[in-house]
Amino acid sequence: MRIGVVTFPGSLDDRDAARAIRLAGAEPVALWHGEHDLHGVDALVLPGGFSYGDYLRCGAIASLSPIMAEVISAANSGMPVLGVCNGFQMLTEAHLLEGGLIRNDHGSFICRDQKLRVESALTDWTGGFAAGQEITIPLKNGEGGFIASADTLERLEGEGRVVVRYVGMNPNGSLNDIAGISNMRGNVVGLMPHPEHAVEPGFGPDTVDAMRSGTDGITFFTSVIERMLVSA
Amino acid sequence: MPTIVVEVMPKAELLDPQGKAVAGALGRLGKTRFTSVRLGKRFELTIDGHVDDAVLAEVQELADTVLSNTVIEDVIGIHVLEAPAGETH
Numbered sequence: 001m002r003i004g005v006v007t008f009p010g011s012l013d014d015r016d017a018a019r020a021i022r023l024a025g026a027e028p029v030a031l032w033h034g035e036h037d038l039h040g041v042d043a044l045v046l047p048g049g050f051s052y053g054d055y056l057r058c059g060a061i062a063s064l065s066p067i068m069a070e071v072i073s074a075a076n077s078g079m080p081v082l083g084v085c086n087g088f089q090m091l092t093e094a095h096l097l098e099g100g101l102i103r104n105d106h107g108s109f110i111c112r113d114q115k116l117r118v119e120s121a122l123t124d125w126t127g128g129f130a131a132g133q134e135i136t137i138p139l140k141n142g143e144g145g146f147i148a149s150a151d152t153l154e155r156l157e158g159e160g161r162v163v164v165r166y167v168g169m170n171p172n173g174s175l176n177d178i179a180g181i182s183n184m185r186g187n188v189v190g191l192m193p194h195p196e197h198a199v200e201p202g203f204g205p206d207t208v209d210a211m212r213s214g215t216d217g218i219t220f221f222t223s224v225i226e227r228m229l230v231s232a
Numbered sequence: 233m234p235t236i237v238v239e240v241m242p243k244a245e246l247l248d249p250q251g252k253a254v255a256g257a258l259g260r261l262g263k264t265r266f267t268s269v270r271l272g273k274r275f276e277l278t279i280d281g282h283v284d285d286a287v288l289a290e291v292q293e294l295a296d297t298v299l300s301n302t303v304i305e306d307v308i309g310i311h312v313l314e315a316p317a318g319e320t321h
Contacts, residue, residue, distance in 0.1 A: 056298075056299075057301055057304075060298075060301065064298070092301075092303070093301060098303075099303060100301055100303035100304040102242070102246060102247070102249075102304055103247075103249045103250060104249065105247050105249060106249070107249040107250070107252065107253050145247070147246060147303070147304060148303070149303075173247060
């Protein structure tokens, strides 16, 4: 099982994503934005960071990178694709996911361990959760406010495509407290919080059991591995 | 060389936290007559040669697909910049 992680100029969390993939039991494959080659991977992660310095719009220039032609085509033929934070912004800019991300409503960057509710366990990346399960993973963004037209919001809600929702507080002004969404098929998922930062005891969010022991994020990666084993 | 200006603004119905922050600063300076500020982008595209309908059509397309994201922004103007005084062609 090989999962590609695309590095763009300004990516920050590509190494963390690769580490999460390895801890989940798959082989991470480093991919470069300037190539037209997915190296035969079975799934893809677009990592967080500040590609192209967030110039133009967050994720906008990255969404025009050479490799994105292959990413879009693979996503449209059903390959699992996860976009985290800047990766989520790229997926909306590439029109693989609807809506957009704008500057946090309070105007400040925010970094916190964020409680979420998994609304859909039907996607390729969330099959290992139970619908309604509450998890905590780190969130860190300046432009994480999810917005969409009223029609699009209604469709996302009605079609069960809200994947994760903020619980307890809305950290960035996202409409309907939306933290992540999927496409119709459930193979493309984008979310602002960072599952790859909550995958190993000692380095995750605090839990009631112990400091930094939270590993709720690993399930995103084990879910996609299980999904691919089932469909293999 | 002619320059084409493309102006992009955040959609009116969306929050514009940058504009709000500027408005807040104006308020703190006592500039209370300005009730709101909205903040957008201006692109200046310089080309070799002259501006014709084909160039303007290409700029319009770029404005709608690359320079703006129509989910969150509107292209509010595209115009050709007048040559500065004294410049000859």
